[in-house]
Amino acid sequence: MKLIQLQAQSSLPKYKQIVRSIEIAIQEKRLQKNDHLPSINKISLEHGISRDTVLLAFDELKKRGIVYSRLGKGYFVKSTESQVEMRIFLLFDELNAFKEELYLSFLEQIGNKAQVDIFFHHFNENLFQKMVNDSNGNYSKYIIMPSNLKQVSSCIKQLPREDVYILDQTNEQLKELPSVHQHFEKDIFRALEKGMHLLQKYNRFILIFPGEKEPEGMVIGFRTFCEKHQLNYEIIPNFDTKTIEKGAVFVIPSDLHLVQVIEQGKSQQLNLGTDYGIISFNDMPLKKVVENGITTISTDFKKMGTTLAKMVLSNEKKQIENPSDLIIRNSL
Amino acid sequence: MKLIQLQAQSSLPKYKQIVRSIEIAIQEKRLQKNDHLPSINKISLEHGISRDTVLLAFDELKKRGIVYSRLGKGYFVKSTESQVEMRIFLLFDELNAFKEELYLSFLEQIGNKAQVDIFFHHFNENLFQKMVNDSNGNYSKYIIMPSNLKQVSSCIKQLPREDVYILDQTNEQLKELPSVHQHFEKDIFRALEKGMHLLQKYNRFILIFPGEKEPEGMVIGFRTFCEKHQLNYEIIPNFDTKTIEKGAVFVIPSDLHLVQVIEQGKSQQLNLGTDYGIISFNDMPLKKVVENGITTISTDFKKMGTTLAKMVLSNEKKQIENPSDLIIRNSL
DNA sequence: TCTAATTTGTGCGTATGTATG
């Protein structure tokens, strides 16, 4: 029996007939793992169809994880397990408690409709580029956290535009791509407005902003709020050897500084929530039990995961701002 | 170790794999200045590849000024102080706050003396094997966290023995390889002994041990301690819907369970440190300020990173146990 | 000096996947 069966009258497009033929051949074990498939030239000649049509079919098989290709050699069978229709490439920056929540809710919503591979670039541009390039052509969808990396948009643009989604943080170069992201500037501004009734007892507003991993939008939102209300504010990159003045309130994106401030407060025997205040970022269980509760500005990572999964599955293309909220606890 | 490592399924073209093999051999001083390289005929025969592919690789090396050739004689190493830097393959299990500390301290100590690529196996054996195999021949050093994976030692043994280092957790099969690791069994035992004066007020010892990611040594150390002192102990896989009895002390490797226990304690209005106790694993800043301080058993991840980097750079081969300690706070 | 074997060097052809218009 010939490997590839083509019927002109079939309702199936030719390229799908090719995909089916290969899948069936694998199922019937006429094709084994690492077997060499006929070259696209050969198939296109033998069946009198365009090279591009065969290529389309083989690309589809590659996306599904069924075959792999080697330049100058040919196409080979990668996996004989029956594959799901969709394979998703997920590139995170780092894994922490919040990201894990996002990842798990995404997985749950995707269910068994796709196979998901997750990777981490760890804010390293070289690693980012290597991973994106290596994955290119091997997945049906690409979901990427560019974080605050500046030079990666050109790299992302090399992926098939219609299969790319941006996650958590977008930027000027990527704003046309579908995304589920935080609007850091707006979120921090609104959260501060919401907490205004508690903030009025403080007379000095301090943002601790190292600026390596954190998005610039935070600074803008914070500054806008402070200037609108004519507040006495300051933006510092770290909290080394500072003392806390009574009446100060700290806005702290990094948990490292959160602990430094709390410890300094303790050593000065200040009362958190009256003598000085804290607003932290990214809620997590432990923060409920730190010092009777830390007030946080946090996006809903669980919702981010489900929104993204729904968008990917329904093949929608939207730019969605994920909801964020101020969770008020005893530290304000 | 063979001079030239070829991976059929690598994303790198064959000729580039050859180039890299030679570069790494020079970098590791397995090839000295004016050394005679194997002839292109020999290489093509031995590896079953075309003579022209080898030629392509050697031409590339010539262009880069790394080798020279003499007609009728062969290829020779031209320059050993080439621009090639050390390439390090780093395979972690997962990234969390502690691992990040380890990674960053390693990077800092390595400085610009090497290019470091980090990967994550996420406790998945297939992924582990794929990553190790793909990397083989492409790096000058291989640093690997086998974690609690059982079947991976044969895979690790395929790497060049003299370039492999084991990190964080070793095992019986890998004990000959150089490593910087925790001795979980000893560490937990010693930590509990050190805290004995505080533990005496408790009458029930509970280890919450899911056993998926955590090393078996913890269980052995815990059990040994309890049996030595004839304590009433229990090992449970999770903390779902449990109530806390007064006089219980929990040993908790996973932070997920840590929060569950603390919240349960609060809902029962129990006093942590008197009514019940907690020992957590892996210290991090937040734990200083959770419930006035959580007692932890923790290894020094920062030191682990620098120790490892120094060992790699100096080309030493030792089995080093990384120091671990009990940090006593109010939760005991 | 001649020869055979081995080596690099060169040229040409074929086949394959990849990218672009």
Place this chain on the structure above:
DNA sequence: GCATACATACGCACAAATTAG
């Protein structure tokens, strides 16, 4: 669907230098 250029891989033939015998 067609055309073109490019990168990778393999194979063959032959020339030129070296070495061993």
